[in-house]
Every structure is written in structure tokens, then in C-alpha cells.
Amino acid sequence: MNKFYFNVLQRSRSFIERISYRTYGISAEDLEKIKKFKEEKEKISNDPNRSAKILKDEFSRYKKGVFRPPEPKVPKYSEYVVIGGGIMGSSIAYAMKNRAPDSFEVMVIERDPKYTRSSSALSVGGIRQQFSLEENVKLSLYSADFLRNVKQHLSVLDDDPPDIQFQPQGYLFLATEAGVDQMIKSHKIQRELGAKIELLKPVHLKQKFPWLNVDGIELGSYGFENEGWFDPWALLSAFKKKACSLGATYVNGEVIGFEFENHSQVRGEEALPLLQANYLYLKDELGDIHCVEFGYLVIAAGPFSAEIARLLHIGEGSGLLKVPIPVEPRKRYVYVISCEDGPGIDMPLVIDPSGAYARREGLGGKYICGRSPAPHEEPDVSNLEVDYNFFDNSVWPPLCHRIPAFNSIKVSSAWAGYYDYNTFDQNVIFGPHPYYNNVFFATGFSGHGIQMAPAIGRSMMELLIDKCYVTIDLQRFHLNRIFHDTPLHEQNIV
Numbered sequence: 001m002n003k004f005y006f007n008v009l010q011r012s013r014s015f016i017e018r019i020s021y022r023t024y025g026i027s028a029e030d031l032e033k034i035k036k037f038k039e040e041k042e043k044i045s046n047d048p049n050r051s052a053k054i055l056k057d058e059f060s061r062y063k064k065g066v067f068r069p070p071e072p073k074v075p076k077y078s079e080y081v082v083i084g085g086g087i088m089g090s091s092i093a094y095a096m097k098n099r100a101p102d103s104f105e106v107m108v109i110e111r112d113p114k115y116t117r118s119s120s121a122l123s124v125g126g127i128r129q130q131f132s133l134e135e136n137v138k139l140s141l142y143s144a145d146f147l148r149n150v151k152q153h154l155s156v157l158d159d160d161p162p163d164i165q166f167q168p169q170g171y172l173f174l175a176t177e178a179g180v181d182q183m184i185k186s187h188k189i190q191r192e193l194g195a196k197i198e199l200l201k202p203v204h205l206k207q208k209f210p211w212l213n214v215d216g217i218e219l220g221s222y223g224f225e226n227e228g229w230f231d232p233w234a235l236l237s238a239f240k241k242k243a244c245s246l247g248a249t250y251v252n253g254e255v256i257g258f259e260f261e262n263h264s265q266v267r268g269e270e271a272l273p274l275l276q277a278n279y280l281y282l283k284d285e286l287g288d289i290h291c292v293e294f295g296y297l298v299i300a301a302g303p304f305s306a307e308i309a310r311l312l313h314i315g316e317g318s319g320l321l322k323v324p325i326p327v328e329p330r331k332r333y334v335y336v337i338s339c340e341d342g343p344g345i346d347m348p349l350v351i352d353p354s355g356a357y358a359r360r361e362g363l364g365g366k367y368i369c370g371r372s373p374a375p376h377e378e379p380d381v382s383n384l385e386v387d388y389n390f391f392d393n394s395v396w397p398p399l400c401h402r403i404p405a406f407n408s409i410k411v412s413s414a415w416a417g418y419y420d421y422n423t424f425d426q427n428v429i430f431g432p433h434p435y436y437n438n439v440f441f442a443t444g445f446s447g448h449g450i451q452m453a454p455a456i457g458r459s460m461m462e463l464l465i466d467k468c469y470v471t472i473d474l475q476r477f478h479l480n481r482i483f484h485d486t487p488l489h490e491q492n493i494v
């Protein structure tokens, strides 16, 4: 075969490979758009009159006195691209830009700029250090300190400082006999790390919280400092605003696919396929396709992170690409109830041994409550409709038993949101993917993500810039544990 035909064959093969790779997880319509986009691009770059057209374009701008070309709607390149502009993506963008505002570009791609379905906007906003794993306690302690100084960290010149409405009322976990050993074990870890948590026997619980029914309770664990709740929307907005003020670019669009370079290596008889991803396709709000080149990619797409991973063949290939990211959306309901004679202002966020929880909401006799469904009760996740029967059957009965004042309530409203649920061990999946040297994850928080966001942003910044952990070592949260099938369970999941 002569050299010319060999080259043609090679080129067409790599083209077919790229196209077939791209078809994973993309709708036929979007694939057609990507193909058209590519054809258009090729037509432009092969146009023999291209140079003349560019000169004409520049000349006409100079004639009009416009010396800078218009900013493209979607930048064509960014050293760091973050997929997902929720609390994680925004905290990461902030931490990166805060470290070095002028040294690199950070682009955040968000498909739902009003955050109507984002977990961050639909969260309950609780923060606690009552975890069973050291790393989670440390992440939450770091975040508590950050939130304490949030005005200093996230204020933007000429704007009101952020007001995240932190309510320092604490968390109260309750344990029956079955849960006492674990509670004591976790408490030891928490105290050693500096968390302000006290264990209370039923008699002391009753003294401190007279509205509580302690029947069947053996021990309570109460966080009296750095625990409570805040307004998640205010924190998300503050991170985003600050990140933008430091130079991060937010782009409105949905990531729908990637372009791959095939760097296959031949070793002896064996051919080792190696894909490199440095280009993504995004669809803007008008349906137009854009291609963005990136150096590093951070996937912080919350409950939908595994979908993005699939676009990178993660979980659909072989070898290191075989293992999927075990994160999926799980619907969780939050009910707002009115109770005139409820526990009142000093009520902490109470978690009954059944898993049902409640806390005060504002100062007008309102409370919010909920409970994670049992595995056999997991609702359909195709929509965010609320099931009020779940309240009647699974939330209200245990709460009335624990807080008798809740016998007399009215449900005033409710909403549902998605947990970014890690089905493997209910813990964050953090750090690099072992196959791609430029793809990183921050996902799978399973209901405790909003409080971790400040620390997660910092940790990702350290990993990307310092190439190691400086503040909190999160290596145990890397994907390796999933590849080696060694789960790292967090016991305190609400």
C-alpha cells in the first residue's frame, strides 16, 4: 500500500473511531448537530479564501473604530472547566480564582442557570460535625469556620455582604440501645478532632429539651457549637458572585459530549488503547452547539455526574473505564409544617432513630421535616412531584411520637429535591479518575454536600494547583476504593 492510501485509511479510521465514541449517551439529534458543527468548522478551515475573509473582517472593524474582536459567547478554551454551577462547582471556581485570579481561566458550565432542579437550591442547608469518618468531621469543621467568616471571604466590592442566615441551634441525634456503641465511637472521633459535641443521657435530654419524648432513647448526641443550618441559596449565590468577580466565567449550556484523541500505544503484541479528552461539546439555550477545549475537567454535576462520566465512556468501556461512577439522583421530600405550640426557638435539628428529622424554620411557628425513604420506598426520580402520603405514613407518625406537640400541625407546603446519592458507600467521590489524567470528580455527597462545599472547593484547588492535599487529606475518598471494592461507609446519613 502506498503512503498516500495508508494515510487516508488511518485518517478515516480515526474519524470513524471518534464519531463512534461520541455516539455514547448522545441523542441522535444532538449527534447530527455535532456532525454539522464539525463539517462547518472543516469547511471554514479548508476555505481557500479564509485569509482574505479574515483580513476583510478586521479591516471593516478598524474602519468602524472597533479595535477588539467581539467576545465570543462561549469561550473556545479554558484551562480549567467545571461542569455544574451548583454549590460544588461554584465553590471550586471561587477557590481556584481566589488563589490566583490572573493566572488561568476557569469556566463553569451550568445548564439550569435558575437552579430549579439543582440539589443546592433545594437543600435544607444543615451543617454538623456529627459524622463517623474523620474526613467528614474535618470537612465540616473547615466549612463551619469558613461560614463564620463568610462576609470576609465572599463579599464583593460595592455589593452588600452575603447574609447566609446561619442559625446556630445545633443537631441532636438520638439513639436507641442498638445505636449507642456507634454513637460513642463517632463521638470519640469528633471530640478528638475538636468538634463541640456532648453525649446526653435521657434524663439530661429531658431537662434540656422538655418538649422531647425520650421513650426508648438510650443516648443523645448534641452539637452545641458550629452546628445548625443556613440559607443554601444565599451561600450558592455568594460563591457564584465572588467567583465571577474574581474572573471565573459562567456559561449557560448543557454538556452533551466529548471529542477524543486516540493515543493508542503498541507494546509488543499488545495494543493499549488510550483516549485523551480535551474537547467538550455544549448546547446553549438556543440549541446551538459549541466546542470548548480544556486542560482540566472537574465534574461537579451533582446527581447527574454519572451521566457526564458515561459521556467519557466511564462505566461503558473496558479496563479502567469499566467501573461506573456509582452516583444517582434519589428524590427526597421536605415538608413545611405549622405548629402553634411547637418546641420553639431553641429547638435543634432533631434526628429520631427512625431517620425522621425536624427543625425550626424561621420564627413564625413553622418547622421543616422529612425522612429518607427505605430502599423499597425509593420514589420515581423522573419528576420532582411531592408525595403527601409519604408524610402521613412515614414522617408524621415517628415525629409525633418523639415531639408530641407535633400531633397538632398543618402541612403548609412541601418540595422535593435530588440527593446526589452514592450507592457504593454514601460518601463523596473526590479527586482524579485513574484513566484520564485531566478529569476530576467532586460528587456523591448523599445528603451532606451543602455543608462541605467550602472545604471541597479548597481541597480541589489544592489538588489541581499544589498537586497534593495541604489542608485535609482526602485520598481515602478517591475512586480507588471503588475499583478495589473497599467501601468507606459513613454511618451518619440522614
Ligand SMILES: Cc1cc2nc3c(=O)[nH]c(=O)nc-3n(C[C@H](O)[C@H](O)[C@H](O)COP(=O)(O)OP(=O)(O)OC[C@H]3O[C@@H](n4cnc5c(N)ncnc54)[C@H](O)[C@@H]3O)c2cc1C
Pocket: 083, 084, 085, 086, 087, 088, 089, 109, 110, 111, 112, 115, 117, 118, 119, 120, 121, 122, 123, 124, 125, 126, 127, 253, 254, 255, 256, 300, 301, 302, 303, 304, 308, 332, 333, 334, 416, 417, 418, 419, 420, 442, 443, 445, 446, 447, 448, 449, 450, 451, 452
Ligand atoms: C432535600 C435535600 C436536603 C438536603 N439537605 C442537606 C443538608 O441539610 N445538609 C447538607 O450538607 N446537604 C444537604 N443536601 C445535599 C446537598 O444539597 C447536595 O449534596 C449539594 O447541593 C450538591 O451540590 P452540587 O453542586 O454537587 O449539585 P447541584 O446543586 O445539583 O449542582 C450540579 C449542577 O450541575 C448541573 N448539570 C448537571 N448536568 C449538567 C450538564 N450535562 N451540563 C451542564 N450542567 C449540568 C445541574 O444543572 C446542577 O445545577 C440536601 C439535598 C436535598 C435534595
